[in-house]
Amino acid sequence: GQNIDQPTEMTATEGAIVQINCTYQTSGFNGLFWYQQHAGEAPTFLSYNVLDGLEEKGRFSSFLSRSKGYSYLLLKELQMKDSASYLCAVKDSNYQLIWGAGTKLIIKP
Amino acid sequence: GAVVSQHPSWVICKSGTSVKIECRSLDFQATTMFWYRQFPKQSLMLMATSNEGSKATYEQGVEKDKFLINHASLTLSTLTVTSAHPEDSSFYICSAREPGVISEAFFGQGTRLTVV
Numbered sequence: 121g122q123n124i125d126q127p128t129e130m131t132a133t134e135g136a137i138v139q140i141n142c143t144y145q146t147s148g149f150n151g152l153f154w155y156q157q158h159a160g161e162a163p164t165f166l167s168y169n170v171l172d173g174l175e176e177k178g179r180f181s182s183f184l185s186r187s188k189g190y191s192y193l194l195l196k197e198l199q200m201k202d203s204a205s206y207l208c209a210v211k212d213s214n215y216q217l218i219w220g221a222g223t224k225l226i227i228k229p
Numbered sequence: 230g231a232v233v234s235q236h237p238s239w240v241i242c243k244s245g246t247s248v249k250i251e252c253r254s255l256d257f258q259a260t261t262m263f264w265y266r267q268f269p270k271q272s273l274m275l276m277a278t279s280n281e282g283s284k285a286t287y288e289q290g291v292e293k294d295k296f297l298i299n300h301a302s303l304t305l306s307t308l309t310v311t312s313a314h315p316e317d318s319s320f321y322i323c324s325a326r327e328p329g330v331i332s333e334a335f336f337g338q339g340t341r342l343t344v345v
Contacts, residue, residue: 153334162235162322162336163273207272217263217334221272 122146124220126208131226132198140193140206140223148213154182154193155207157222163207166193195225203227231257233325235337242313242344250308250340252323258303259325263334264296267320279306313344 124144132138144152151170155163169175169184169191181194193206208220232255242248252262260281265273277287277298285298297309306325310317320341324334 160320160339160341162339165335216278217275219272219275 122212122218124208124210124218126206126220126223128221129224129226131228132195134198134200134227134229136198137194137196138198138225140195140208140225142191142193142208142220144189144191144208144210144218144220146210146212146218149186150211150213150215152182152184152191153209153211153217154180154191155209157205157207159204166206198227200227200229231255231325231327231335233259233323233335233337235323235340237340238338239341240343242342244314244344245312247309247311248313248342250310250321250323250342252306252308252325252337254304254325254335257325257327259306260303260328261326262300262306263324263326264298264306264308265322265324267322267339273322276308310342313342315344318342318344 126142153168154166156166157163167182169182174183179196184191205222205224207222209217234253234255236251262279264276266276267273275288276291277285279285279298279300281300281303287293295311300306320339322339323337326334
């Protein structure tokens with residue numbers, strides 16, 4: 121079956137750095153997405169990786185290793201507004217998005 | 230990025246009634262739209278894939294007669310929850326795919342449905 125694993129919850133301090141990991145086992149791979157979702161709101165797109173390596177976009181970076189079925193989202197200079205759930209999703213061989221359960225990130229002052 | 234508008238953002242209805250939720254792509258033509266349901270503290274669950282001009286493809290366990298999907302144009306898909314019950318109360322989210330391989334599936338704002 122298809123499976124995406126990410127930690128349920130993480131806590132970090134304002135101004136610090138946090139890394140959210142995601143491992144996946146899917147039938148085929150056509151890219152990995154990270155989304156941010158605040159409580160009661162729809163997800164918003166953060167990043168997309170299809171090749172191995174690091175993609176940097178401002179305070180957020182995403183890394184992919186296809187051979188390991190592994191990705192991480194790195195958030196730098198954390199701000200209180202970064203408190204949200206972070207969803208990892210993989211596009212499988214049918215180009216369908218397979219979703220992880222999300223990681224709830226709690227930022228403390 | 231592309232804009233997807235979903236309406237209404239929240240609705241309260243009585244048990245046994247039907248509710249229609251609209252999903253529109255405002256600045257692109259979406260040949261494919263997706264309908265998700267999300268229960269509290271859970272991830273998105275794909276309910277169905279809606280293709281313009283054809284019948285929707287429902288995921289296993291989703292009742293197609295209860296959740297009616299109509300994708301009548303390239304910019305509009307609707308989800309109708311028929312004979313709603315309290316257990317249908319959830320957060321319903323649509324997303325639309327722009328044609329192309331690298332499509333991020335832009336999301337609507339979501340609809341909070343409460344059935345009383």
